[in-house]
Each structure stands twice: as C-alpha cells, then as structure tokens.
Amino acid sequence: MKNIGNMKILVTGASGFIGSFLVEGGLERGMQVWAGVRQSSSRKYLQDERIRFAELDFTDSDHLEEQLKRHKKEHDGWDCIIHCAGVTKCLHQADFEIGNYWATRHFIEVLIRLDMVPRQFVYLSSLSVFGPIHERDYLPIGECDTPQPNTAYGVSKLHTEAYIRSLENLPWVIFRPTGVYGPRERDYFLMAQSISRHLDIVAGFRRQDLTFVYVTDLVQAIYLAVEKQVTGRAYFVSDGEVYSSRTFSDLIRTELGHPWLVRFTCPLGLLKIISSVAGNVAKLMHKPSTLNPDKYKIMKQRNWRCDIAPLENELGYQPAYPLERGVKETIRWYKKEGWL
Template sequence: MKRVLIIGAGGFIGGFMARKSLDLGYETWVGVRESTSRRYLDDARIKFLILDYDSPQALAEAFDSALPHGDKWDWIVYNLGATKVTNYSDFNRINYGYLKNTVEALKSCDKVPERFLYMSSLSALGPGDEKGYTPYTASMIPDPNTRYGVSKIKAETLLEMTSGFPWIIFRPTGVYGPHEQDYLMMIKCIDRHWDFGVGFRKQLLTFIYVDDLVDAVFEALEKGTVHKKYIISEDRAYTQKEFRSIVARALGKKFVIPVRLPLWVTKIASFVAEKYGVAKLKPSTLNSDKYKIMKQRNWSADISEAKANFGFNPRFSLEEGIKITVAEYKKSVDNKN
C-alpha cells in the first residue's frame, strides 16, 4: 500500500485529492494547519498531520514524529499556496517560503519521498502568444508578469536547484468544479442573466475539471518522469461566448446579456477593489495581479507532453464538468432556501 501525504489539503482541490487517494486504497495523510477547515476531509480513514509552515524546525519535528524512524511517505503532493493576498509580499512568503521550509524539513529528518509533486500554475509562464495564439508548451521559457506568477517560478526554481529531490511540477490552467469559488462567481452572474467579459479582442480560455486534475496527479506519481514539468488542461480552448453558452444551457437560461468592459475600466476597477480589500484587511478577488491575468488573450495549452509521458487524457469536457458544477450549485441554493 502506498503511503501518501497531501500538504495543503484543506482547500477545494485538496479534498478531491484525499478522496481519490482513499479510493485507490492508499494510506492517506493530509497536512493542514490547526485552524484549517476540515469540511471536505471528513472521511474517518484520513490521517491528519498538523503543520506549522513558518518554521522548518517545527515541520521537521512534525514529520519525524508522524512516522517511525526510517519510514517515509512514498508520495507527497504539495498543494499549498495562496492565489490572492492582501499584501503582495505574502505571495513570496507563502508560495515560495513555505515550500522552502518544507523541503528543508523533509531533508533534515530524512523523510524525502520517492516522488514529490508540486502544484504550480500556468500563470508561472507569463503571457503567451497574444497575436498568433500559439498554445503554451511545457518547454516555454517562463516570463511571469504577475507577483503570483513570480512566486510560483521561485518555488519551481527552488525544487530544480535542490540536489537529490525527486520533484514533478504541474502547471494547471483554470481549475473548476463543485465547491470552487472564483468560477462560481461567473456562474452566479450568468444565473442572473449577465455575463461580464474583459476586452474586445478574441480571448481563448482553457479549463480543467477538478477530477481530471486529481486523476493526472496520481497518474504522474505512478508513471510520470521525475524532474519534468507538465501543463495540465483540457485539450482544447474556448471563447468567452462558448463558455457563456455552456453555463447558460446548464442553468436552463435562454436569455443572457453579454457585457464587455474595456481594459482601462477593468484596470481602474481592479485597483479600487484591491485598495478596498487592503483597507478591510481582506484579499480581493479583483486586484492588479488578477487584471493582468484577465487581460491576457491566449490561454490555449499544449498537453502533449503529459499525454505521452504518463497517458494523461482528460475525461470531462467543459460542458460535462459545468453540468456537474451547476448541479451542485443548484443543490446548495435549494438547501439554503
């Protein structure tokens, strides 16, 4: 039986990972803070490991005390990270610093696993081909233009420079599914008959349903090559109009009003929302970093390397994944009512 540790398991993706690991028959551990919600980690078979990411020493002590001397986790999935912050320095502290502390702790207590999968982001690569719409590839030279992307590249570079560390890096595109919040905001808008888009030039969007991402994680851990980076996405791109139509059909909405906001209006709105969030000490979904991401016109992705290396083959089209996501959204609305 494989022994798996999922670090950063309290969020949207982590719950699906834990469930998949259990379904595969693995001894499943989750690394969380004491304060982390366990809403999606309610299976009695899950083993909890309380971690203090700010201290390499505390991490090492937690790792060392969790398993008998000489025992290790076969696989570790590192899914910890911040996608929005109040202070941009927190991107570096959380996305880079916490990984650094974790790697140091695993090495110091001799708990380096057989494989360590790090969840990065397509944003780590920066803007793609905005004119010819050439898809992102795994071999592209990163040039991130957001502070979030920079923190992810720093984390990737740390792994690359750590001797004897068996890393695999995933760069997923936008992940959606039940319980995810950012795409849920878009679904709610369309449910109210409005669809807000940014910019007037064609934009290609890519998505990955959460179950497909989680399947890819365990396929890569089992069959993938270490010291490789993989782009994870559904194998096609969509326009905003196609996304709107798919969501509207799933919601049963026949009439949705598309609204296109000029980039300059979105930039101002992002700046104001960011400052409001700072004043309220609460991260804003709309901010200067997010504006740069929304501004990009090309998110198409080439997943051929993941296909060839460990047989990655997404099962869910956007239409199929949105049907499930919308069904869960409707159920939650009914329960509230």
C-alpha cells in the first residue's frame, strides 16, 4: 500500500457509516486524519488515538466560519478534504436541499474566503443523481448520460455537483457510488433483520438490475484518487457486477443459516401507498423514516447498472468484495455486535 506520509486530510461526516471507514482508510495510509464531527456526534467508531478532531457545524455558516478560522490559526489547513457529510433521510423534501446543497455550498464559500481551499476536494455524491434512466434497455449508466433525478435526495446531490463543477479554482473530484453496504450500515441491516424474522419483501414484479459496493471498496476508490491527485473527474463506483432483486436477500438468508422465509412481492402501487403513509406518520412523530415517498422512488427504479470502466482504467480500481464475500463479512459483524 502506498504511504502518503504526513498528508493532512479532513473527512467530514466522520461519525457516519462511510465517514468512519474513510477515517480508518486514511490512517492505514499514514495520513494525518482529522475527523470532522458535530459536538453531539457519536465517536463510537472513532476511537483510534491517532485521530484528530475538528468540530464543524454545517447548519450555521457563521459558526462554521469561526470554527475554521480557529482551526487555521492553530493547525493551518488541509491538503485534501473528503466531504462525506450530508443527509439521506429527512422529514421534509426541502431539508435535502438544505442539508446537502446549501450546507456544502456554505462550507466551500467559507474555505474560499479563508484561503483554505485544499489541493483536492473530494465530494461524495450518489448514483441517484441520474435517476431512472435506461429502464427499457438496461444499459449501464455512464458519464455521457443526462441526469434525470426523480428524488429530492438525488436532486440535492445533483445541484451540489453542478455548483462544485462551476468553480474554476476548486480542485474537485466526485464519486457516485451505488448502494453502499457493510458493517455499521443500518438501512441494509433492516433487510437482514426482516429476513431473520422470516419475512422478505420484493419491490415490484418487473425485472430489476441492482448494483452494490462494499464500503471498503468505496474507500479504496476514493484514496486511489487522493494518491494520484486526480481532479476534474467524476466516477461511478460499484463492485463491477449486476445482481437480480433477490440475490442480496438470498445471500443474507444463507449467512443466517437458511431460516424459513415468507417472500412477498409487493406491487409498486401498494408500496407507494405504504411509503406515503409511513412518511406521514414520520412527520407526525417528528422522526425521519427509512420508508417514505422518496425511498419508494429508489425502490421503484429498475436499472442500477453503472459504468466503472473509467475508475478501473484511470485509477487502477480493483474491487475486492463481490457481493457474496461482502454479505458474509457484514452479517458476521452484525452477529458479533449483537445486532442480529
């Protein structure tokens, strides 16, 4: 593994699922890693004594500027920033724009004002920025395709991408992963939990091509770009394979010892109604729900193929975790931690 010496790197959203693995990946590569967290953030997966912390409040641009000013005075800036902070579940659709687009824009504007623009700004976007395209021919989504996001989450990510790409003096690189899974992840865990309770729900009857990426393969891809100092590029990330709608749940079932299972294929119309009800209940309870109208559109999408050839050819990316291996490791972790 290439050692990058004392490169100073900031990982925002470091207390989250992907962020915590990015912190570990930087430490493994010999970097000075700063974990960007909120004061209230859990540090459960940030226990390594080599981690340095930077408290950053993306909800308040004035406070954020004071925090960054203080950091610059005491520690100078960073060579690279991996911006992983953002929102994936919200009570109101407008909150996606606030938590993803506006928070990122304010962050970059402050970095520019304080002369703290790094040599490389890595933005973690999503395959969802392209929306439901190639739904008839099932061709891989590629960089020449026109984004057509149909979710508030995807729209907010696309707006952020457009802003970042419009800045002449920001050395950006963008990653658009497909479904990311692995230890510590909670949304796919709900599927494993449901299967352990003998129920599996499939969305719709029509063919659905799914793609996935194990979290450490995503980390590998990002650090390849950091090591090669790539800028001005956007990459899709998956494990390079395509799976049917049942493959993931079948692998989970295998790792759980083949429990008896009731598999219910839910018509999309019914799923839409259930998602709407779940979203309204979440609003009444003032707590975001995993199932909501935005999530329904993601579950409805039939084609999640994406072209990772540029990532392989330009950066030398070689995914180490096909789905079978990744699910095995994930379920093993869930069991070890008492989640299952």
